[in-house]
Amino acid sequence: MRIQRKRLTSTVDCSSRWRRTVYVLRSILLVHLAAVWALSSVPSWASGLSPEARGTEIFAQREARNEGYGDYQVDLTMVLRNALGDSSHRELRIQQLEVPEDGDKLLIVFETPKVIKGTALLSYGHKLEPDDQWLYLPAMKRVKRITSRNKSGPFLGSEFAFEDLASQELEKYRYRYLRDETLDGVACHVVERYPNDVYSGYTRQVVWLDQAELRIVQIHYYDRKESHLKTLRLEDYRLYADRFWKPSTMFMENLQTRKSTELTWGDYTFGVGLVDERDFSTNSLKRVQ
Template identity: 60%
Template structure:
């Protein structure tokens, strides 16, 4: 469920793609490169830089939901993520608060193509339910994040178009438009700001099915882990239509905790605390 949107690494981009993109970034597009090719190259480089993290756990996640009047409610949860190189990642989310949903857990096997596989565990009745994952545009636990905003962001899920270079809060960024190719997306397009130095997603604008600006996601407090992987401490999603917003705090990332695929099945879902 973590976005690989929070990708990128710090190493200078000596890869072929990296050089190409760096060149493009500084100069006008070269040769036959179309805006579509450049957009894909940027997304591919961002993905490459975030490959190989293995697994990580975020023990203390907090979601603060705020309505137009400023009233807040919050959820506390924990997430475990396991990288799958040839498909989407696996993750396990367990809720800790509010207390009436404590122990409720969600297991997701993301796929590059097609619907994800999802199982929900209901602790009161000790029941594991396979649930529909076609609800991509639906709200995740009442927040302004949709399932599709939080699932594993695979390159194959979009087509791309490079728009322009732009400075965002003093950071030089690529601005790329991307179009969901999976079914049942709530969006016609998204505009993504990747910073040129580290290929970190800094901001995303989401446009709804009518083509209007619906939501804006911003990333805050990036930190680097294992000298490579950048993760934000805070993500803020603002809904421009409703005036509601959700802050998502990621506290205490721990990488390479020794998780294996055995930690991501229906048995481990039932045991999750």
């Protein structure tokens, strides 16, 4: 009987130690799960990333929110103002086609004034290579290719450069998070981005994005001399298809010449059925109306 009691006591002790071990392991697991939940409940850029990784993450999330639009068409008005305040007006039409495996395709056609009616810019965006761009000049009846070296030049007298109208794919820049701050009452992330294109007219751009929707609200452009060249403001955003935020107004000011260009956008129409080969080929440029 003594031997049986010793064996029983030994069995009870082992069972007790096992229960304590299970309890400790369970407690450790719960603490670990709580930590994982806590990290997952905050934005990934708030979890100790480097400024470079944090800036890249912000723009990656912005790009993800804008994917899946398919295609769209929109009319807009362009107002050019010189340093004296004199202005001229132009009417344009824009068509854009999403190309998931590469950069998007863009067509800009001038409707007025009559002297430049039919002038068109066709742009093929690329993620890793410089964009392909062609300009059709109806007066000359020919299509002119815009070389990489010329993409920093002004687009038909406006304060927008050809590269400003190119696709803004994530891979075209390197990023660095700077800070969070309030701009005109809006909580923003401020991120600096550096063009990968050696022929870019900019050394860097400082971008303000609202924290709520990651919409770009302001960009400062710095030229090759590191001087603040231009400021772009994007305002009056509207929501389309319950997903896509688009600005109604874009105001680009050249701080060195005091000239400016304002774009006022009409209503976007999504899912218009644009076809790559038909609507975005260089051969179709001469047929745009």
